[in-house]
Amino acid sequence: MEQMAQPSLLEKLEILADAAKYDASCASSGTAKRSSSAGGKGIGSTEGMGICHAYAPDGRCISLLKVLLTNHCVFDCHYCINRKSSNVRRARFTPQEVADLTLSFYRRNYIEGLFLSSGIVKSPDHTMEQLIEVARILREEHDFRGYIHLKTIPEADAELVHQAGLYADRVSINVELPTVAGLTRLAPDKNAGRIEGAMGGLKTAISEGADATKRFKHAPKFAPAGQSTQMIVGADAATDADIVGKASQLYGRFKLRRVYYSAFSPIPDASAVLPLKRPPLIREHRLYQSDWLMRFYGYAPGEVADAAGADGMLPLDIDPKLAWALRFRERFPVDVNRAPREMLLRVPGLGVRAVDRILASRRHRTLRLEDVGRLTVSVAKMRPFIVTADWRPVTLTDRADLRAMLAPKATQLELFAA
Amino acid sequence: MTAAFPAMHAAEACVVEMPEPDDFEFWRDQARLLVQGGVRPDEVVWTEPGGFESLFGHGGRPVPAPGAAAPVVRASRPFVELARSAVCHSDPGRFDLLYRLLWRLQANPRIMEDGADGDVRRIDALARAVRRDIHKMRAFVRFRRVEGDGGAERFVAWFEPEHHILRANGGFFVRRFANMAWSILTPKGSLHWDGETLAEGPPAERSDAPAGDPMEDFWRKYYASIFNPARLKVGAMLKEMPRKYWKNMPEAALIPGLVAGAQGREAAMVAAGKGYEEERLKSLSAIEKAIHQCRRCPIGELENQAVMGEGPKHAALMVVGEQPGDQEDLAGKPFVGPAGQLLDSYLVEAGIDRGQVYVTNAVKHFKYVQRGKRRLHQSPTAKEIDICRWWLDGERELVQPKLVLALGASAARGLLGKTVSITRARGEAHRLEDGSELWITAHPSYLLRLRDEARVEQERLFRADLAAVAERLAELAG
Structure with missing residues (x-):
C-alpha cells in the first residue's frame, strides 16, 4: 500500500511532532530533584520548577520534545488527526531514534526532556512496550536525568503501565471526553471504564511509591510528578458545568496533578462525525480559570457551576470569578483591612499573591485604596467589591449595569475568539 | 543634574x-x-x-x-x-x-x-x-556543538543577559551538563566548564561563538511542526519570549512566516470541513431535498441520484443497508434490486411487514466504477460512511425507531461510528445513544454471492437474526 519512500529522520520528526501537537500538556514541573554529577555518565537535571525553552506563536510553552512514536493507529477516534480513517501521512520512529533526538536536543539546551505518546500499533501491549523501550534507553543506557512524560495506554497490561511509571516522571491517560456518551460516539474503540480503571491503578501505584520513598531511601520512585489527563472541549454536547464537575471528580478520585482542557480545533482531514460548531478558544480559557478557582481559591465545584448560566455554560465575556461575584453580590463589599483570607480570595482582581501581600501589609498600616493599588496590578476592577480606610462602594454593587461596566470591551474579546 | x-x-x-x-x-x-x-x-x-x-x-x-x-x-x-x-x-x-x-x-x-x-x-x-x-537564560541559552583538537566535543553558547546574572547561573548549568564540556559567552563575561571545574573568563563577542549547528535544522522543524496554526496567540508568545531574545534563538527566524501563514492554513482546514456545522433538518422531505445536492464526498459527483429512505414516518423498525445499487439508483428507491427482493422474502418469513418498516441506507448515493456498459459496485470508505452519517442520524432523529437493524459492516459503521465484525456483533442487542436498540446482521447481497454449503449456513444465520429481531420487536411493542 505505501507507495511513498521511507521518510527521512527530518520528515519523520515533522510528521510525528505535527501529530502530537493536539496534546495540550508540556509541563515539566513538580518532579523529584535530580542533577548530573561530574565524572559520572549521566546527563540532565530537574529542579522542581519546569522551564519553557521556547514559545510557539500559538502562545504555548515548548518545554519537552513532544512527539509520537508512530501515528499509525488501529483506533478510529473521530476527533483525532491520527485516527485510522484519516488521510494523513504516516511515519514511525524507532525507539533508538527518539532517544537520540531527545539527547541531541537536550545537550543543546532546547528542552527539559521528552513527552512521548503513540498511536496504537499491532496491540496496546506492543505499543506500550515500545514506549517503555525509549524510556529505558534514556534512563539505563544514558543515565538520562531530565524529565520524561509517558502517555500510557489504558488497554495495555497493568504490569507494563507499572514499568512505565518506574522510568517516567509523569504518566498520563487521557479521559478524552467529559461524558460517557461522548466517548462512545467519538472514540468508539475506547472504553470509559477501562480508562478510569487504569487511572485508578496509577493513583495507587503513585501513592504507594511516594510512601515507600518516604520510608526507604532507595525505594524506586514511581512517577514522582504524578499523573495528569486531558479532556477535549466542544466536541460533544457537555456543558461547562458538566466539565467542571467531571474535572473535580477526577481530581478527587485519582489525585491528578492537572486536568488539561483542549478546545477542539480544526484538524486537516476532519471526521464527518463532528457536526458541532468549533468552540471559541476563550471557552477553554474560562475552564482553566475555573479549574484554578477550585485548586487555589477554595471554590467548591458547585460554586463554580453557580457562576455558569442556566444553560450550564460559563460566560465568555467575563471570567468565572467575576461572574460568581456578580451573582452573589450580597457577599460584598469585602473589607481588605479585616476580612479573612478566604473572602479576600473571592474579590475579583485579587490573586493569591496580592492577597498574601495584603495580609502582610495590613499588620503595618491601615490600607487605603492607593495602598491596595500598589499591591495589585489594577484596582479599578475590584473597587465595587472592596472597602478600604478611605473607600466604600455605596451603590455600586447594586447597580444593574455593573456587569457591563466591568466586562472587557467586545473588541478586545475578538482577539481571542476563534 | x-x-x-x-x-x-x-x-x-x-x-x-x-x-x-x-x-x-x-x-x-x-x-x-x-x-x-x-x-x-x-x-x-x-x-x-x-x-x-x-x-x-x-x-x-x-x-x-x-x-x-x-x-x-x-x-x-x-x-x-x-x-x-x-x-x-x-x-x-x-x-x-x-x-x-x-x-x-x-x-x-x-x-x-x-x-x-x-x-x-x-x-x-x-x-x-x-x-x-x-x-530566561536557563531557557533560552542555545548551545552549538564544536569539535576541538583530537575530536573532543564542546558545546558553546552566546547569550546576552540583561542583568549581572552569569555567575549566579553557573551552578544550574553545571548541575545539568556536568559531563559535557561547555562555554557560555556573554558581553559581560564568560563561563567555561571542562567537566571538573568552572572557570570565569573575560567578556566575549558574538563572533567568538560558533555560527551554527546541524541539529538546528531538526529543532526548527520541530518548532514549526508543534505550532498549531488554528490557535494563533502572538501576544501570549511575546509576553514570555520577548523580541529581545530572538536574535540568539535559531527557531525565532521562523516566527514571522508561521504567523503570516497561520490564517491561510486554518482557513483551508475549515473550508475542507465546511458544511458540517449546519443545523439539523426538521423533516424527511427536507433531508430528501438536501441529499440530492450533497457533494460532501466524491460519490455525489458521480452520475447517480440520491436515494432517500422509505417507509412510515414513525416506523418501529428501521432497516439500514449499505448504499443504493445500480437498480436502486435508477429507480430512486431503496432495496428494489436482487438484494432487496431477497430481503423481502426473509422479512415475510419472519412475519415482518415491509410496509411497516422504514428502509434506508448508510450512504445515500451509489458508488461504482464504470466497466464498459456496466456499473460495478464499490464499497464506500469509512470516511464516506462517516460523512453520510449526518443524513442517517437526521432520519433516525425524525423517525425514532425503537429498533434499528443494520445490514452489513457499512451499515453498522454508519450507526456505531466504528467498524465491527459481523460475526462477533450479530445475535445481540447494542444500545445506541438515543436509547434505541441496534441489531446487526449480514447484508443480503452477501448471501447472493455465496454458493452451496456456505450459503446454506449464512442463510440459516440470517433467518435466525431476523427471527430474533421480530421477536424483540414484539416485546418492545408490548
Missing part, C-alpha cells in the same frame, strides 16, 4: 568600590561596617566597575573600621533573599537602595512585610527582574 553627583557636594561621603557588580558578600560586609559606624544612607556612594561614579576618582572618607563594641546589625531573612537577587540587577542605584533598606531595618525589623512601602516594592521589583532574567 545635581542628584547624579552626590559625591561632588558631599565631600565627607564614604565611597565604596564594588569589585564586581554582583558581589553580594562584599556588599554585605561593607554595609555591615557602615551601619555599625552610623553612616547614614545619604552619606554613602557606591561605585561599580565601569559605572558612572567610578569616573570621578575615589575621594571621600573610608569605610569605618569595625569598632570593639560594634552593635549587631540586623537583617531579616526575606531581606537577605531579595538582596542577593537584587544586587545582580543592572540598575546603578541598587546598592543605595539595598543600604537604605538595611538602615531602615535596624529601626523596623519587619519592614519587609509592608508591601505598600516604596523601597520594599522597589527591591521586590529588582529581585523579580533578576530572577526572570536568570530563568
Whole structure:
C-alpha cells in the first residue's frame, strides 16, 4: 500500500511532532530533584520548577520534545488527526531514534526532556512496550536525568503501565471526553471504564511509591510528578458545568496533578462525525480559570457551576470569578483591612499573591485604596467589591449595569475568539 | 543634574568600590561596617566597575573600621533573599537602595512585610527582574556543538543577559551538563566548564561563538511542526519570549512566516470541513431535498441520484443497508434490486411487514466504477460512511425507531461510528445513544454471492437474526 519512500529522520520528526501537537500538556514541573554529577555518565537535571525553552506563536510553552512514536493507529477516534480513517501521512520512529533526538536536543539546551505518546500499533501491549523501550534507553543506557512524560495506554497490561511509571516522571491517560456518551460516539474503540480503571491503578501505584520513598531511601520512585489527563472541549454536547464537575471528580478520585482542557480545533482531514460548531478558544480559557478557582481559591465545584448560566455554560465575556461575584453580590463589599483570607480570595482582581501581600501589609498600616493599588496590578476592577480606610462602594454593587461596566470591551474579546 | 553627583557636594561621603557588580558578600560586609559606624544612607556612594561614579576618582572618607563594641546589625531573612537577587540587577542605584533598606531595618525589623512601602516594592521589583532574567537564560541559552583538537566535543553558547546574572547561573548549568564540556559567552563575561571545574573568563563577542549547528535544522522543524496554526496567540508568545531574545534563538527566524501563514492554513482546514456545522433538518422531505445536492464526498459527483429512505414516518423498525445499487439508483428507491427482493422474502418469513418498516441506507448515493456498459459496485470508505452519517442520524432523529437493524459492516459503521465484525456483533442487542436498540446482521447481497454449503449456513444465520429481531420487536411493542 505505501507507495511513498521511507521518510527521512527530518520528515519523520515533522510528521510525528505535527501529530502530537493536539496534546495540550508540556509541563515539566513538580518532579523529584535530580542533577548530573561530574565524572559520572549521566546527563540532565530537574529542579522542581519546569522551564519553557521556547514559545510557539500559538502562545504555548515548548518545554519537552513532544512527539509520537508512530501515528499509525488501529483506533478510529473521530476527533483525532491520527485516527485510522484519516488521510494523513504516516511515519514511525524507532525507539533508538527518539532517544537520540531527545539527547541531541537536550545537550543543546532546547528542552527539559521528552513527552512521548503513540498511536496504537499491532496491540496496546506492543505499543506500550515500545514506549517503555525509549524510556529505558534514556534512563539505563544514558543515565538520562531530565524529565520524561509517558502517555500510557489504558488497554495495555497493568504490569507494563507499572514499568512505565518506574522510568517516567509523569504518566498520563487521557479521559478524552467529559461524558460517557461522548466517548462512545467519538472514540468508539475506547472504553470509559477501562480508562478510569487504569487511572485508578496509577493513583495507587503513585501513592504507594511516594510512601515507600518516604520510608526507604532507595525505594524506586514511581512517577514522582504524578499523573495528569486531558479532556477535549466542544466536541460533544457537555456543558461547562458538566466539565467542571467531571474535572473535580477526577481530581478527587485519582489525585491528578492537572486536568488539561483542549478546545477542539480544526484538524486537516476532519471526521464527518463532528457536526458541532468549533468552540471559541476563550471557552477553554474560562475552564482553566475555573479549574484554578477550585485548586487555589477554595471554590467548591458547585460554586463554580453557580457562576455558569442556566444553560450550564460559563460566560465568555467575563471570567468565572467575576461572574460568581456578580451573582452573589450580597457577599460584598469585602473589607481588605479585616476580612479573612478566604473572602479576600473571592474579590475579583485579587490573586493569591496580592492577597498574601495584603495580609502582610495590613499588620503595618491601615490600607487605603492607593495602598491596595500598589499591591495589585489594577484596582479599578475590584473597587465595587472592596472597602478600604478611605473607600466604600455605596451603590455600586447594586447597580444593574455593573456587569457591563466591568466586562472587557467586545473588541478586545475578538482577539481571542476563534 | 545635581542628584547624579552626590559625591561632588558631599565631600565627607564614604565611597565604596564594588569589585564586581554582583558581589553580594562584599556588599554585605561593607554595609555591615557602615551601619555599625552610623553612616547614614545619604552619606554613602557606591561605585561599580565601569559605572558612572567610578569616573570621578575615589575621594571621600573610608569605610569605618569595625569598632570593639560594634552593635549587631540586623537583617531579616526575606531581606537577605531579595538582596542577593537584587544586587545582580543592572540598575546603578541598587546598592543605595539595598543600604537604605538595611538602615531602615535596624529601626523596623519587619519592614519587609509592608508591601505598600516604596523601597520594599522597589527591591521586590529588582529581585523579580533578576530572577526572570536568570530563568530566561536557563531557557533560552542555545548551545552549538564544536569539535576541538583530537575530536573532543564542546558545546558553546552566546547569550546576552540583561542583568549581572552569569555567575549566579553557573551552578544550574553545571548541575545539568556536568559531563559535557561547555562555554557560555556573554558581553559581560564568560563561563567555561571542562567537566571538573568552572572557570570565569573575560567578556566575549558574538563572533567568538560558533555560527551554527546541524541539529538546528531538526529543532526548527520541530518548532514549526508543534505550532498549531488554528490557535494563533502572538501576544501570549511575546509576553514570555520577548523580541529581545530572538536574535540568539535559531527557531525565532521562523516566527514571522508561521504567523503570516497561520490564517491561510486554518482557513483551508475549515473550508475542507465546511458544511458540517449546519443545523439539523426538521423533516424527511427536507433531508430528501438536501441529499440530492450533497457533494460532501466524491460519490455525489458521480452520475447517480440520491436515494432517500422509505417507509412510515414513525416506523418501529428501521432497516439500514449499505448504499443504493445500480437498480436502486435508477429507480430512486431503496432495496428494489436482487438484494432487496431477497430481503423481502426473509422479512415475510419472519412475519415482518415491509410496509411497516422504514428502509434506508448508510450512504445515500451509489458508488461504482464504470466497466464498459456496466456499473460495478464499490464499497464506500469509512470516511464516506462517516460523512453520510449526518443524513442517517437526521432520519433516525425524525423517525425514532425503537429498533434499528443494520445490514452489513457499512451499515453498522454508519450507526456505531466504528467498524465491527459481523460475526462477533450479530445475535445481540447494542444500545445506541438515543436509547434505541441496534441489531446487526449480514447484508443480503452477501448471501447472493455465496454458493452451496456456505450459503446454506449464512442463510440459516440470517433467518435466525431476523427471527430474533421480530421477536424483540414484539416485546418492545408490548
